[in-house]
Amino acid sequence: MSVTDINKEHPLETQGPRFGIKKPKARYDKQGEIPDSERVEIAMKNFVRDFGAHAATYMESCIHCGMCAEACHYYVQTNDPKYTPIWKLEPFKQAYKREMSPFAFFYRALGLKRKVTVEELEEWQELIYDSCTMCGRCTLICPMGIDIAVLVSQARHGMFQAGLVPHELWAAAERAEREGSPLGATPKVFKDRIEWLADDHEVDIPVDKEQADVIIGMSSIEIMKYPESIVATAKVLNALKQNWTIRLDGYEATNFGLLSGNSQWQKDMSMKLINAAIKCGAKLLILPECGHAYGALRWMGANMYGKPLPFKVMHISEFLAENLKNGQLKVKKVKKSVTYHDPCQVSRRGGATPAGRTVLNALGVDLHEMTPTGDLNWCCGGGGGVVTIHRADDLRYKVFEIKMKQVNDTGAEMLVMSCSNCRLTFDDGQSHFKWDKTANSLLEMVADNLVEG
Ligand code: SF4
Numbered sequence: 178m179s180v181t182d183i184n185k186e187h188p189l190e191t192q193g194p195r196f197g198i199k200k201p202k203a204r205y206d207k208q209g210e211i212p213d214s215e216r217v218e219i220a221m222k223n224f225v226r227d228f229g230a231h232a233a234t235y236m237e238s239c240i241h242c243g244m245c246a247e248a249c250h251y252y253v254q255t256n257d258p259k260y261t262p263i264w265k266l267e268p269f270k271q272a273y274k275r276e277m278s279p280f281a282f283f284y285r286a287l288g289l290k291r292k293v294t295v296e297e298l299e300e301w302q303e304l305i306y307d308s309c310t311m312c313g314r315c316t317l318i319c320p321m322g323i324d325i326a327v328l329v330s331q332a333r334h335g336m337f338q339a340g341l342v343p344h345e346l347w348a349a350a351e352r353a354e355r356e357g358s359p360l361g362a363t364p365k366v367f368k369d370r371i372e373w374l375a376d377d378h379e380v381d382i383p384v385d386k387e388q389a390d391v392i393i394g395m396s397s398i399e400i401m402k403y404p405e406s407i408v409a410t411a412k413v414l415n416a417l418k419q420n421w422t423i424r425l426d427g428y429e430a431t432n433f434g435l436l437s438g439n440s441q442w443q444k445d446m447s448m449k450l451i452n453a454a455i456k457c458g459a460k461l462l463i464l465p466e467c468g469h470a471y472g473a474l475r476w477m478g479a480n481m482y483g484k485p486l487p488f489k490v491m492h493i494s495e496f497l498a499e500n501l502k503n504g505q506l507k508v509k510k511v512k513k514s515v516t517y518h519d520p521c522q523v524s525r526r527g528g529a530t531p532a533g534r535t536v537l538n539a540l541g542v543d544l545h546e547m548t549p550t551g552d553l554n555w556c557c558g559g560g561g562g563v564v565t566i567h568r569a570d571d572l573r574y575k576v577f578e579i580k581m582k583q584v585n586d587t588g589a590e591m592l593v594m595s596c597s598n599c600r601l602t603f604d605d606g607q608s609h610f611k612w613d614k615t616a617n618s619l620l621e622m623v624a625d626n627l628v629e630g
């Protein structure tokens with residue numbers, strides 16, 4: 178298969194409602210002019226390089242019970258065995274068996290585990306990127322505790338190094354590394370936007386303070402698509418009389434290095450936020466309504482930094498919950514029935530499942546939980562970078578049907594969530610299905626109902 182020319186065959190569309198590639202067609206993408214055999218070697222080498230004791234234990238402990246299949250929205254909606262979570266790891270597993278397992282020598286000598294081909298890796302691109310949101314639902318269900326989501330994330334490292342990444346993810350990650358933002362929210366664009374928002378909404382948004390107790394990260398989805406969330410953040414922090422700031426040398430919280438599989442770019446992106454927080458002496462870094470941004474800093478930040486972070490990291494929903502609970506923040510009651518969508522990386526993977534509910538409880542809503550809910554809630558299908566990949570749209574809409582049914586079944590008047598990537602996925606699903614439900618932000622709901630003093 179020839180190398181796809183990203184600019185000629187799939188020109189990037191950056192001005193439309195969604196960043197992506199125009200007129201997508203069924204395709205596997207390759208980056209760089211590397212001979213196929215070399216791609217395989219690079220992928221295998223990097224698969225193996227990432228194996229630690231954990232991954233090896235996971236690989237050895239699968240009892241092939243098949244329980245993870247029913248946990249995965251892709252399998253449930255298609256009944257296609259290729260979408261079984263554990264199958265998504267097959268090339269990764271073959272690399273382990275051939276190169277690292279206790280019987281690797283025999284596997285190789287007796288030809289029991291053949292080398293993976295580039296065609297197989299191309300096909301696996303769909304399984305590792307388009308059809309895994311790294312939502313971790315399978316992880317929760319697996320009786321052996323195998324963290325398939327983390328293994329998929331590790332498998333993406335090998336795929337990236339071999340130049341076998343969906344172009345949209347590659348391009349978004351490369352742009353973020355080069356310009357500081359995947360969606361063009363450069364420091365200048367962000368500064369202009371802040372000035373306009375501060376003016377328009379008559380709200381104080383402090384930028385580049387030399388000393389601040391609290392520093393805010395924002396996601397480029399919010400900056401470019403939901404700028405009201407910047408205003409909402411400012412209103413909440415100002416109401417709390419916090420000494421806070423946004424720093425133009427470190428604000429982008431989305432991490433396409435993580436999503437695409439480039440660990441160096443992941444580190445570069447995380448370090449910008451970490452360094453900005455250290456520079457202004459922040460005691461607290463608040464991460465915005467973005468699920469993977471939370472995971473990238475809250476659970477992986479210290480690894481990137483090489484030691485414990487010298488400040489606390491909270492998701493905005495946790496910060497709201499804490500301040501509503503201790504009475505520092507006061508809100509009016511909202512007399513509506515509401516259902517809450519758990520963002521996978523905030524609830525199931527992040528552990529902040531109760532936070533959204535504490536906030537909704539303070540707002541006095543009539544909460545109609547989905548079935549299942551909380552840590553077992555279904556993924557919206559847009560996480561892990563999947564919403565960026567246009568060729569994955571049909572499959573994504575298929576899995577979104579689960580979500581629509583869940584929401585409709587609650588009979589709630591209002592749908593609320595605390596992740597802008599989920600919100601983007603819901604907005605896109607709403608327009609595709611001409612659905613009558615609109616996704617609302619938890620943060621904006623709080624800001625809209627603040628009680629002064
Ligand atoms: S649920 Fe766990 S043990 Fe069972 S097949 Fe899936 S990964 Fe293997």
Ligand code: SF4
Pocket residue numbers: 248249250251261262265308309310311312313314315316325326329
């Ligand atoms: S992490 Fe989520 S999307 Fe990926 S295989 Fe598991 S259940 Fe499916």
